[in-house]
Amino acid sequence: MSATPSAPVLRADEPGSFPHSVLAERHPAVIRQVREAFPYGPAQRRALDALLDSCTKGVIEDLPADAPDRDRWHAWGLEQYTGRSWFEVPWLWSESYFYRRLLEAVGYFAPGPWQGIDPFRPSKLAELDSPETDEELAALDALENEPAPERAAALLHGSLWGNRADLGFRLSAQSTPGQSTPAQGTARPAPGLVADDSAAFWSLLPPSSRAGTLCLVADNAGRELVPDLLLIDHLLAHGRVERAVVHVKPYPYYVSDATTADVVDAVRRLAGAPGAAAGHGRRLWAAMSDGRLEIRTHPFFCAPLPYAAMPDDLREEFAAAALTVLKGDLNYRRLVGDRLWPPTTPFADVTAHFPGPVAALRTLKSDVITGLDATVQAALDASGDGRWRISGTHALIQVRT
Ligand SMILES: O=P(O)(O)OC[C@@]1(O)O[C@H](CO)[C@@H](O)[C@@H]1O
Secondary structure, X not given: OOOOOOXXXXXXXOOOOHHHHHHHHHHHHHHHHHHHHOXXXXXXXXXXXXXXXXXXXXEOOOOOOOOOOHHHXXXXXXXXXXXXXXXXXXXXXXXXHXXXXXXXXXXXXXXOOOOOOOOOHHHHHHHHOOHHHXXXXXXXXHHOOOOHHHHHHHHHXXXXXXXXXXXXXXXXXXXXXXXXXXXXXOOOOOOOEXXXXXXXXXHOXXXXXXXXXXXXXXOEOOOOHHHHHHHHHHHHHOOOOOEXXXXXXXXXXXXXXXXXXXXXXXXXXXXXXXXXXXXXXXXXXXXXXXXXXXXXXXXXXXXXXXXXXXXXXXXXXXXXXXXXXXXXXXXXXXXXXXXXXXOOOOHXXXXXXXXXXXXXXXXXXXXXXXXXXXXXXXXXXXXXXXXXXXXXXXXXXXXXX
């Protein structure tokens, strides 16, 4: 590659575009959902109303002077964007700031009775307790008798397609007339992958190699996190890695993103399930107890910035890993810079900044895409109205070794 590649950064200022619909429709729906989830008091309700006004019609405002993370947000661009419309600044920036302000409105950060109460917890728990989760866990019984390579492939695909079960995504799918809810296991049969580097994925983690540490940067809780943990259990049990680190969000984010509490809920759910699922749960519990599986978080996971701007401590951690797996659409956007790349732009070029081997497991839920073969792109473009980019019906496994 001769020069650093570039492409326009996504913004939400074009009515009719997907980013615009997220700010104009999805964010108000998230505020409504949160208002209904808890008997918040008048002050919190007023703060939610003010946020609704600000994020749809107003401008980005500074954080309160005593906010402990004010300096951090200033370093992340807040000073530069204060006073600008939410729709004019980079889309990734305004989305991340929206979740920061939403949690502030419900008293998540301030000392008091609501501190640390996840406003999305009711919907996360409902998903974990759903019949769909029961079905997915029951399917593990049949997998027990499969040879290890088939089991490994099935678990990799389970983790990949688990990314379809995204509560924030479902919120806007429901609000789009005529579009079916793309919940995992219930919608149309999964079409193929638009890119499949599974062979490279497995080559980095040979069986019994104890290849070092796997980092998995988690995305959604519930029906995505459960298969992520199942995959990790398999990799540990078959000696493909020595240890694993699951990186979660430091606070609730993008409706259903996983926090430490969600990992605990998922492991408990597995351990308490009938059949083979319980064995996975017990092994994961043991691995967490003896340090082979570690949960970690970092403020940067809720930063409104691409991974190219990650801080040195995180960079060192990923540099030392045998492989870092980035789950989901948002992590993909952050990995490749949240830009409207020509779809055939090589994945290796746009991820050259990443400090070690990296794999993206993602269903497609935004316009950002790289690394496609020209023939695949042509077939996708010929298939309809371009919704393949955002509808969650397509997926990819991309690896840069
Ligand atoms: O990261 P995830 O959970 O796979 O998806 C996040 C997401 O639902 O949120 C964004 C819009 O708000 C899109 O990038 C994407 O559709």
